[in-house]
Amino acid sequence: MLGGALDAPPGPSPAPAHRSRRRRRDLAPLVLLSPACLVLAVVTLAPIGFLVATSFTDYNQRTLFTGEYANVGLQQYTELLSDNDFWTSLLRTVIFTAAMVAGSVLIGMGVSHLLTRLGRGWRYTVTVVLIVAWAMPNVASSLVWNWLFQPGYGVANWALARLGIFGDTTSLNWAQDPMLAYIAIWLLIVWQAVPFIALTLNAAETQVPKEYLEAARLDGASEYAIYRIVTLNHLRPTLLLVTILSVIWDYNVFNQIWLISRGGPGDATSTLGVFTYKTAFVGFHIGHGAAVSVVTTLILLGLTAVYIRNLLKSGEDL
Amino acid sequence: MTRGGWKAKALAAAFCLVWAFPVYWMVNTAFKPRSEIFTSTPLFWPRHPTLGNFSTALSQKQFLTNLGNSVIVVAATVIVSIVLGIFAAAALSRFRFRGRRVIMVVILAVQMLPATALLIPMFVMFNSLDMLGTFAALVLAYVATVLPFSIWVMRGFFVMIPAEIEEAAHIDGAGNWRTLISVLFPLVAPGVIATGIFSFIAAWNDYLIAYTFMQDESRYTLPVWLASFTNPHTGTDYGSQMAASVIFAVPVIVFFLAIQRNLVAGMSAGAVKG
Numbered sequence: 001m002l003g004g005a006l007d008a009p010p011g012p013s014p015a016p017a018h019r020s021r022r023r024r025r026d027l028a029p030l031v032l033l034s035p036a037c038l039v040l041a042v043v044t045l046a047p048i049g050f051l052v053a054t055s056f057t058d059y060n061q062r063t064l065f066t067g068e069y070a071n072v073g074l075q076q077y078t079e080l081l082s083d084n085d086f087w088t089s090l091l092r093t094v095i096f097t098a099a100m101v102a103g104s105v106l107i108g109m110g111v112s113h114l115l116t117r118l119g120r121g122w123r124y125t126v127t128v129v130l131i132v133a134w135a136m137p138n139v140a141s142s143l144v145w146n147w148l149f150q151p152g153y154g155v156a157n158w159a160l161a162r163l164g165i166f167g168d169t170t171s172l173n174w175a176q177d178p179m180l181a182y183i184a185i186w187l188l189i190v191w192q193a194v195p196f197i198a199l200t201l202n203a204a205e206t207q208v209p210k211e212y213l214e215a216a217r218l219d220g221a222s223e224y225a226i227y228r229i230v231t232l233n234h235l236r237p238t239l240l241l242v243t244i245l246s247v248i249w250d251y252n253v254f255n256q257i258w259l260i261s262r263g264g265p266g267d268a269t270s271t272l273g274v275f276t277y278k279t280a281f282v283g284f285h286i287g288h289g290a291a292v293s294v295v296t297t298l299i300l301l302g303l304t305a306v307y308i309r310n311l312l313k314s315g316e317d318l
Numbered sequence: 319m320t321r322g323g324w325k326a327k328a329l330a331a332a333f334c335l336v337w338a339f340p341v342y343w344m345v346n347t348a349f350k351p352r353s354e355i356f357t358s359t360p361l362f363w364p365r366h367p368t369l370g371n372f373s374t375a376l377s378q379k380q381f382l383t384n385l386g387n388s389v390i391v392v393a394a395t396v397i398v399s400i401v402l403g404i405f406a407a408a409a410l411s412r413f414r415f416r417g418r419r420v421i422m423v424v425i426l427a428v429q430m431l432p433a434t435a436l437l438i439p440m441f442v443m444f445n446s447l448d449m450l451g452t453f454a455a456l457v458l459a460y461v462a463t464v465l466p467f468s469i470w471v472m473r474g475f476f477v478m479i480p481a482e483i484e485e486a487a488h489i490d491g492a493g494n495w496r497t498l499i500s501v502l503f504p505l506v507a508p509g510v511i512a513t514g515i516f517s518f519i520a521a522w523n524d525y526l527i528a529y530t531f532m533q534d535e536s537r538y539t540l541p542v543w544l545a546s547f548t549n550p551h552t553g554t555d556y557g558s559q560m561a562a563s564v565i566f567a568v569p570v571i572v573f574f575l576a577i578q579r580n581l582v583a584g585m586s587a588g589a590v591k592g
Contacts, residue, residue: 029413036406043462050439135574140563
């Protein structure tokens with residue numbers, strides 16, 4: 001990317017191909033880095049240490065006022081592992097994440113491909129629509145969703161009633177039905193996730209060499225076969241990246257669920273994020289919430305490791 | 319198959335209709351008088367367009383205070399993370415030193431943490447420091463989420479500057495600092511602007527942290543103000559809620575359209591979560 005100096009292994013190397021002043025051991029990078037590193041250590045690394053420490057205590061509502069707490073060792077963790085609510089939330093999170101990622105990646109692939117088949121005017125229109133949907137702050141879009149799916153006057157219920165398949169749906173209460181609440185949240189997440197996926201994939205799809213596509217066409221391959229064999233093959237690295245990022249983001253979704261259903265009805269849409277939040281900030285069992293958060297983070301760390309390894313492999317200069 | 323076949327156009331039109339609908343419905347509702355909002359058959363455009371909902375939203379007693387809070391907190395976050403981030407990005411891109419790789423991996427990994435992993439310990443820490451509800455606490459929490467990706471994105475812009483430019487500056491007798499400040503910084507200015515906008519969006523949109531930290535209404539930021547429009551007891555005033563959503567979303571949409579070229583690269587850096 002930037003010539004030999006950046007690609008060389010760290011440390012003194014016997015015969016540097018490109019001598020550069022960057023090789024000199026000087027204090028400049030240290031001076032430049034230390035303010036940011038110091039701040040990051042205080043605002044991210046210290047809290048993580050604190051989170052782990054808190055998970056070994058019985059820190060709760062009382063502690064917030066008195067500052068008193070006791071060390072309980074691994075108790076929070078043993079309680080957690082025998083807690084049915086935790087396991088259901090975990091399972092729910094996995095299913096939610098899988099459904100959201102599948103929906104948004106598949107639609108995103110479709111839109112990306114559609115963009116390559118459009119003339120200038122339509123391509124521009126679709127891009128603007130994508131960016132506007134993407135830009136909507138999720139607090140605002142969650143409120144819009146509540147209004148779209150409002151029982152009584154919501155336009156979604158009206159449209160469903162007009163379709164007539166499900167009978168009179170005018171007063172359907174989406175947030176109060178486990179399946180419907182989930183569908184509404186799924187629609188919102190997919191609606192917001194598709195733009196990034198579609199635009200990222202499209203950027204990669206326009207890089208597919210034209211000659212390959214033309215050659216396949218001359219050989220009489222069907223459009224579907226060309227897509228599957230030529231295009232998808234080129235898209236694979238980008239697709240993998242987008243999928244991993246979507247898994248990480250969807251696994252962490254909180255605002256939309258909280259603002260649409262508060263995890264309800266009952267616990268029907270309570271994912272790990274909602275479960276942690278309720279434990280720590282509704283019941284104020286902060287020690288327990290910290291333990292849940294540690295476990296959540298460990299699972300996520302596995303996914304993140306895959307993402308980072310992938311970035312390294314894709315030639316990103318680290 | 320030619321570009322722009324009718325099938326593709328029809329699909330594009332259908333997609334635009336579906337995807338633009340929620341935004342259109344927000345705007346449509348915002349301009350309707352109450353009598354046109356609650357109708358058994360929805361009205362697809364306001365018969366008697368009104369700005370009443372906007373004035374109701376804007377005259378909420380906390381609106382201006384909360385807008386002011388948002389501006390203070392977001393501005394502080396953007397400034398702090400740009401200033402700290404640009405030097406770190408320069409170090410990570412223009413120098414080679416021991417431990418660089420480790421720092422980069424840590425910066426990348428920190429961005430992927432679930433929100434509660436920082437929220438819970440920060441809540442505990444700020445509570446014991448008696449800082450809950452202060453702007454400083456909120457800014458620190460935002461810097462934690464925004465600084466790593468600011469470094470990451472700006473580093474991407476530094477990496478694109480050819481090494482020859484730097485070498486030329488050195489031959490002309492400029493030292494390290496001189497080169498950095500008068501040669502490299504101006505060249506990454508577009509990247510700094512894009513990063514600033516990303517940070518703005520992330521901090522401006524945050525609901526979870528402000529909702530947890532700021533218990534006093536007069537200390538709310540705009541997203542918390544916006545979400546508290548939902549009142550289960552009095553019934554929701556959808557007209558002014560949608561008007562408020564428009565007011566809140568417009569700056570973000572404008573910024574998104576302004577930086578659309580850098581959007582994909584910036585998002586891949588892992589922030590501005592949906």
